[in-house]
Amino acid sequence: MSDMIRATGLVKRYKNTTALAGLDLIVPEGTVLGLLGPNGAGKTTAVRILATLLQPDEGTAEVAGVDVLADPMGVRARIGLSGQYAAVDEHLTGFENLEMVGRLYGMSRQTASARARALLERFDLVEAGDRPSKTYSGGMRRRLDLAGALVAEPPVLILDEPTTGLDPRSRQQMWAVIRDLVSDGTTLLLTTQYLEEADLLADDIVVIDHGRAIAQGTADELKSRTGGERIEVVVADVARLDDAVRALAVVAHGEVQADPARRSVTAAVEDDGAYRLMRVLQALSDDGVELLDVGLRRPTLDDVFLTLTGRVAEGDDAAGSTTEEVSA
Known part of the structure; x- marks a missing residue:
């Protein structure tokens, strides 16, 4: 390979x-x-x-x-390239957009037309193929853009x-x-x-x-780098979020993560996740903390990124934003 x-x-x-x-x-x-x-x-x-x-x-x-x-x-x-924003001509139909790409690659009109029709079918755009792309939904425009990236195979x-x-x-x-x-x-x-x-x-x-x-x-x-499982609870009253943090801190391996917007608290545990979850639930019940949801799950890539960087993957920092804007 x-x-x-x-x-x-x-x-x-x-x-x-x-x-x-x-x-x-x-x-x-x-x-x-x-x-x-x-x-x-x-x-x-x-x-x-x-x-x-x-x-x-x-x-x-x-x-x-x-x-x-x-x-x-x-x-x-x-290469075929599809960027963050669909690069389609909204005044042309879906078919015309794809045929135009084929012609720009030097295909004959017949070959470009056949390739355009084949891609419209592959991307489930046949019914919309002869409509101006400005009438397309966001998802349809993205599929058309991806189809354009594949015209030259x-x-x-x-x-x-x-x-x-x-x-x-x-x-x-x-x-x-x-x-x-x-x-x-x-x-x-x-x-x-x-x-x-x-x-x-x-x-x-x-x-x-x-x-x-x-x-x-x-x-x-x-x-696997984050290890163990994750206990997550969602409190009914955001005012009890700190109480939930304290309860999870007793069984947590590392820092307890609190999200006031979601009223959730998450903690990593090294082993015996089910037993530790029972301890947390008992402690919260004894303290009168009402829960809307509770779960025990494997680590996700969100957990990985948070562990590696100390922030969530969809966060946006000022310096980083400048980088991407200038590169545009």
Whole structure:
């Protein structure tokens, strides 16, 4: 199995902001690498370098065996790119958008037309194919954008936060489409800030923060780093949140996490999760703390990211926001 994407020591600076600080990435052929991190972590900057839209200040990168600096046109001929926002012409129909992409790739009108119709069918857009894309829902526009990235049947697909802003149903539809592409052998680099997305789709995950890779592994390997199980309770009265924190602190391994907005308290436990949960419930009952919900669960990627960085993956820091805005 060859590596379809290989990046070594990528550095990108914008004035006083370092967007990438020595990022290494390897994506073997036919696999999915999830690049996971919050807004401003450097994910989009890495994508733009690999797609030849930006040049790194330091480091090297190859896509499908082609150097991004030495032969950018060669790279572009081998990739499909779908960015954070659907790049479709809203005045053209879905069919016309796809046919236009085919013609731009040098296809004959007949070939481009046939490819457009095939992709409309694959992405469940046949009924809407002859309507202006401005009438499409957000999920339909994202599917059309992804279809456009596949017109030339590229061996490498780069998706930069493909489900950002979609409702849960549209997000699940996109996940189904992406799984189908991967089953057909497409090599995929997927950037996301949705941990469940990386958990569901990626063979391997690189967690990136402040332009650096801070952890790498499968979803299960990353989760195992946090150890144990999680006890979570939701109190009926937010005024009793501190009482719940004290009850969980007795059995917790590490810091207890409280979320006033959700009225929830979460704590990691090393072993005997069920026994420790019983102790917590008894203590809260003795203290008269009413609960709306309670659970014992395995660690999630949210827990992993919080353990690694001290903040949640969908958080947004000022410096990071500047990085992504400038790189636009």
